[in-house]
Amino acid sequence: MDPIVRLDQVTKRYSRKTVLSSVSLDLRPGQTVLLQGANGSGKSTLIQLIGGWIPPTSGRRLIRERQPLRIGYMPDRFPRLKFTSGEYLMHMGQIQGLPKEGLRKTIRELHTLLNLPAADIPLREMSKGMLQKVNFMQAILAEPDLLLLDEPLSGLDAASVPLLIGTLLGLKQREVAIVISAHEPELLQGVADRVIHVANASLAEPFADNRQDHDREGYERQMRILCRLSVTENEIFAPAEPGILDASVHQGLTQLTIHEAHVDRLLLLILQNGGSIIEVSRRGA
Numbered sequence: 071m072d073p074i075v076r077l078d079q080v081t082k083r084y085s086r087k088t089v090l091s092s093v094s095l096d097l098r099p100g101q102t103v104l105l106q107g108a109n110g111s112g113k114s115t116l117i118q119l120i121g122g123w124i125p126p127t128s129g130r131r132l133i134r135e136r137q138p139l140r141i142g143y144m145p146d147r148f149p150r151l152k153f154t155s156g157e158y159l160m161h162m163g164q165i166q167g168l169p170k171e172g173l174r175k176t177i178r179e180l181h182t183l184l185n186l187p188a189a190d191i192p193l194r195e196m197s198k199g200m201l202q203k204v205n206f207m208q209a210i211l212a213e214p215d216l217l218l219l220d221e222p223l224s225g226l227d228a229a230s231v232p233l234l235i236g237t238l239l240g241l242k243q244r245e246v247a248i249v250i251s252a253h254e255p256e257l258l259q260g261v262a263d264r265v266i267h268v269a270n271a272s273l274a275e276p277f278a279d280n281r282q283d284h285d286r287e288g289y290e291r292q293m294r295i296l297c298r299l300s301v302t303e304n305e306i307f308a309p310a311e312p313g314i315l316d317a318s319v320h321q322g323l324t325q326l327t328i329h330e331a332h333v334d335r336l337l338l339l340i341l342q343n344g345g346s347i348i349e350v351s352r353r354g355a
Contacts, residue, residue, distance in 0.1 A: 071098050073132075074139060074215060074247055075120055080129035082115055089115045091271040092129065097216065099245040102238070102261050104252065107268035113251040114146065116268060117218050120249060142214030146221040146251075148205040150196070155181070155204045156189030159211060166212040173211075180207045183338050184233050185346075198225035206234060210241065217241060219250045223258075229346070233337065235261055236350040239293065240334025260352045291330040294351050295337065299324050300344035307339070323348060 073096035082090045089112045097103065097120065105113045118124045121141055122131055133139050151158060156177055163173040181189055184203045193201060202225045209217060223231060238248060238261050252258050267274045292315065299306065307314060313332025318325050328336055330352075337347060 071100075072134065073098050074134045076130075076132040077119060077126075078130040078132060080119060080126040080131065082112075082119060082124070083127045088271050090119070090268075090273075093271075093273045095120070095266075095273065097247045097249065099215070099247055100242055101263045102242055102248040102250065103264045103266055104250050104258055104262035105266055105268055106252075111268045112271065113268050114220055116273075117143075117220055117249060117251060120216075121218050139216060140212060140214045142209035142212065142217045144205050144209040144217075144219045144222055146224065148193075148201045150194040150201070152192060152194060154190045154192055155186065155196070155200075155207075158193060158204065159189075159207055162208050163211050168212060176211065177207075179338060180211070182341050183237060183334065185230065185341060199227050199230060202226055203230065203234075206237075210237070213244075214246060217246050217248045219248065219252075221251060221253065223252055223254050232347045232350040233341075236295070236333050236337045236347065239330055239350070239352075240337075243331045243333070291352055293328050293330045293333050294349070295326040295328060295333070295340070295347065296349040297324050297326070297340050298322065298346045298348060299340065306343045306345070311336075 075097045077093060077095045079092045079094055080090060081088065081092055093116070105116065107113050115124070119126060119131065121143060122133075153161065159177045159180070160173060163177070164170065177189060184207065186200060186203045191200075193204065196204070202222065206219075206222060209219065222234060226234065235258070241248065242261070248261075250258055250262070264275060267276065313329045313336060314326055315329065316327040326336065333350065337350070340347065
């Protein structure tokens with residue numbers, strides 16, 4: 071599959087400091103790239119170059135020509151504004167031309183999916199973890215083709231991490247290309263197809279063949295959801311619920327084995343029925 075963004079021998083300098091030197095990178099639909107590296111190594115600069123928000127000192131950024139490229143961006147800091155989360159997301163959605171009625175429904179579903187309380191809380195009164203969820207919501211609101219996340223897990227509590235990971239896996243199934251810079255790489259290894267180390271102004275990919283299964287025709291990954299249900303599974307899921315391959319209960323916890331394509335829909339269904347998510351992972355990851 072052709073890349074949607076390509077960096078070709080890109081160098082970026084600030085004054086006399088070379089942050090990135092002659093780096094090349096292809097990003098393809100449905101592929102997730104995890105960036106690792108120390109603070110100041112150039113991860114955030116690389117994300118901004120991919121997004122096209124800063125120009126390279128030399129080299130080229132190429133994008134697909136067939137149709138406009140929609141980019142979602144989650145910066146590492148989010149402002150404490152006077153808006154409520156619902157007002158802010160409605161405003162951002164309307165700026166991007168999303169229909170008002172469909173937008174209201176999407177905002178409600180995102181609040182449920184990420185277990186964020188009512189949408190009428192002002193952003194300036196939210197905790198850092200709550201702000202991160204709103205930050206993530208605005209990045210995926212318009213169904214981007216390319217999603218760029220700078221430290222998305224910063225400030226999130228342990229219970230929220232599997233919700234974000236499950237949502238990312240659902241986006242992958244819809245062929246969204248995702249780039250993640252994270253200081254907690256072990257939490258995102260199950261999402262990443264490629265892991266790239268940023269150091270000494272260069273990119274290194276020690277596991278170049280890592281997780282290329284999504285390119286195999288007809289292949290569909292299996293996921294595991296560990297959750298606590300407030301009612302029995304038969305009260306939530308229909309008989310022969312699409313996407314569920316197996317279900318078991320042990321010590322009050324329900325484990326579901328599912329097709330990855332259904333992960334975000336099933337997470338939303340669990341949460342809408344008062345359940346809680348303990349863990350989301352790939353089988354064998």
